[in-house]
Amino acid sequence: AQSVAQPEDQVNVAEGNPLTxxxxxxxxxxxxxFWYVQxxxxxxxxxxxxxxxxxxxxxxxGFEAEFNKSQTSFHLKKPSxxxxxxxxxxxxxxxxxxxxxxxxxxxxxxxxxKP
Amino acid sequence: DVKVTQSSRxxxxxxxxxxxxxxxxxxxxxxxxWYRQDPGLGLRLIYFSYDVKMKEKGDIPEGYSVSRExxxxxxxxxxxxxxxxxxxxxxxxxxxxxxxxPQHFGDGTxxxxx
Numbered sequence: 001a002q003s004v005a006q007p008e009d010q011v012n013v014a015e016g017n018p019l020t021x022x023x024x025x026x027x028x029x030x031x032x033x034f035w036y037v038q039x040x041x042x043x044x045x046x047x048x049x050x051x052x053x054x055x056x057x058x059x060x061x062g063f064e065a066e067f068n069k070s071q072t073s074f075h076l077k078k079p080s081x082x083x084x085x086x087x088x089x090x091x092x093x094x095x096x097x098x099x100x101x102x103x104x105x106x107x108x109x110x111x112x113x114k115p
Numbered sequence: 116d117v118k119v120t121q122s123s124r125x126x127x128x129x130x131x132x133x134x135x136x137x138x139x140x141x142x143x144x145x146x147x148x149w150y151r152q153d154p155g156l157g158l159r160l161i162y163f164s165y166d167v168k169m170k171e172k173g174d175i176p177e178g179y180s181v182s183r184e185x186x187x188x189x190x191x192x193x194x195x196x197x198x199x200x201x202x203x204x205x206x207x208x209x210x211x212x213x214x215x216x217p218q219h220f221g222d223g224t225x226x227x228x229x
């Protein structure tokens with residue numbers, strides 16, 4: 001079985017400050033990991049993914065994520081938050097050997113960036 | 116850009132009705148997915164399809180069925196709608212690949228069952 005935990009329902013940060021949205025996962029074997037963002041009344045948009053290789057992955061809109069195998073984490077980061085980054089963020093995982101090609105999503109973290 | 120289009124943004128139906136939610140993608144993706152999104156529960160997979168006429172149950176298939184007669188179209192059917200099926204429904208598609216391809220989502224259908 002595979003699972004994802006996003007321990008924070010909401011993260012508050014001031015504009016210009018760095019932000020971190022946490023994600024931990026559980027899979028059998030190696031993972032594929034994804035971050036998505038959802039703006040109000042919209043579907044999810046793909047931000048970045050980790051497949052293999054460098055532990056630091058860079059994605060859209062200045063976001064990056066760090067894969068940590070020993071801590072089974074894939075935290076989303078950005079050096080300087082913008083008010084426009086305020087949205088709902090989802091982490092998702094799939095095991096390499098998951099024949100069903102199905103992602104498991106976390107419960108989501110709402111990011112609030114205040115001016 | 117990939118376009119995944121869901122036929123309705125908002126839908127209001129009555130208990131016991133048969134409800135059809137339609138989804139069309141324009142990127143020749145093999146995989147298509149239906150999720151429901153509820154606050155605090157994230158996205159839960161209802162069904163997915165990896166080819167025409169092929170379907171696999173997800174985590175919460177009860178009360179739902181699907182149809183994929185053409186590659187670009189994937190329909191979700193609520194056989195007899197109930198109030199606990201009030202939710203946001205999201206359709207997604209992706210290349211078959213090795214599972215490392217991102218899924219592309221439509222804007223969702225907010226369904227209310229009265």
